[in-house]
Amino acid sequence: MKKTILVFSLLIFALLLLFQLSNYAVVSGDFSIQFIIATIAIVFFMVGVFIHKKSLKTNRKSSTAIDYKKIKALEITDREYEVLQGISEGLSNKEIADKLFLSESTIKTHVSNILLKLNAKRRTQAIQIAKDFQII
Amino acid sequence: MKKTILVFSLLIFALLLLFQLSNYAVVSGDFSIQFIIATIAIVFFMVGVFIHKKSLKTNRKSSTAIDYKKIKALEITDREYEVLQGISEGLSNKEIADKLFLSESTIKTHVSNILLKLNAKRRTQAIQIAKDFQII
DNA sequence: TGTATTTTGGTACTTTAGTATGAGCTCCTA
DNA sequence: TAGGAGCTCATACTAAAGTACCAAAATACA
Numbered sequence: 001m002k003k004t005i006l007v008f009s010l011l012i013f014a015l016l017l018l019f020q021l022s023n024y025a026v027v028s029g030d031f032s033i034q035f036i037i038a039t040i041a042i043v044f045f046m047v048g049v050f051i052h053k054k055s056l057k058t059n060r061k062s063s064t065a066i067d068y069k070k071i072k073a074l075e076i077t078d079r080e081y082e083v084l085q086g087i088s089e090g091l092s093n094k095e096i097a098d099k100l101f102l103s104e105s106t107i108k109t110h111v112s113n114i115l116l117k118l119n120a121k122r123r124t125q126a127i128q129i130a131k132d133f134q135i136i
Numbered sequence: 137m138k139k140t141i142l143v144f145s146l147l148i149f150a151l152l153l154l155f156q157l158s159n160y161a162v163v164s165g166d167f168s169i170q171f172i173i174a175t176i177a178i179v180f181f182m183v184g185v186f187i188h189k190k191s192l193k194t195n196r197k198s199s200t201a202i203d204y205k206k207i208k209a210l211e212i213t214d215r216e217y218e219v220l221q222g223i224s225e226g227l228s229n230k231e232i233a234d235k236l237f238l239s240e241s242t243i244k245t246h247v248s249n250i251l252l253k254l255n256a257k258r259r260t261q262a263i264q265i266a267k268d269f270q271i272i
Numbered sequence: 273t274g275t276a277t278t279t280t281g282g283t284a285c286t287t288t289a290g291t292a293t294g295a296g297c298t299c300c301t302a
Numbered sequence: 303t304a305g306g307a308g309c310t311c312a313t314a315c316t317a318a319a320g321t322a323c324c325a326a327a328a329t330a331c332a
Contacts, residue, residue: 037176044181045184045187077279093318102279105282105283108281124260124268210297241322246310253283258289
């Protein structure tokens with residue numbers, strides 16, 4: 001946010017500078033009016049592109065970031081979340097169990113709880129719901 | 137592509153128009169030079185934003201667009217692809233069968249073939265691989 | 273220190289997923 | 303017109319996935 005303010009301050013400053021420059025230029029006749037207009041057009045076109053680029057970057061970050069608040073809101077525990085990640089990686093219960101050094105029974109318990117909390121019937125549906133919620 | 141050419145043509149035309157307008161304005165003294173500069177700055181700033189938005193849309197499409205060539209390369213048929221979409225939506229074989237007005241047996245056959253072609257052990261893994269390949 | 277939550281794991285069971293194999297059908301093409 | 307590709311469906315089977323219920327540790331927390 002601070003950067004945005006800085007950028008806009010600089011923009012206004014640049015505009016004011018242009019005013020002065022244009023006054024001088026027109027009076028003295030050093031530059032043609034067309035040249036000034038073209039310069040302004042190009043510069044502000046580039047500024048527009050730049051600003052938009054920046055704003056999109058911020059948005060894109062928030063669109064792919066994991067919504068940890070949502071995870072809490074769904075009452076998904078740390079262990080359950082680890083299991084959910086395993087599911088989304090396409091692992092079987094046995095593979096998740098080996099990865100986390102747990103028994104398959106434990107994973108099954110966790111999976112059942114995850115399905116309840118995500119209101120899913122299957123693990124594949126859980127993947128979809130979790131992606132919609134942006135928690136994976 | 138045709139649209140891009142059109143937009144740029146219009147831009148050049150607008151610029152030429154501005155040249156004429158500015159000449160007239162300065163000579164006649166109807167508008168202050170500052171007003172003209174400010175107008176140009178704002179207009180071209182917006183044009184910059186707009187153009188960048190458009191270009192990003194095209195890029196974003198290609199980044200999230202479905203890689204149909206890849207589907208062909210993997211020799212995934214039309215029907216199989218429909219089933220794959222069902223899988224990625226978190227549907228069961230029975231649900232996919234009902235959706236496509238087919239028997240569950242048929243879906244199982246398709247799923248087996250999809251798993252072979254994607255080199256996946258499970259449907260959850262198929263989802264991951266298909267997303268990596270950007271075919272869903 | 274007692275209580276709540278989380279984590280772990282088991283048994284027994286039902287359901288779904290996936291494999292293997294065979295077969296009939298349509299459409300296209302060499 | 304014979305063969306290939308794709309689509310459909312069935313049976314029979316094995317392997318996972320998922321449910322229900324229970325219970326013992328471990329951890330957190332007031």
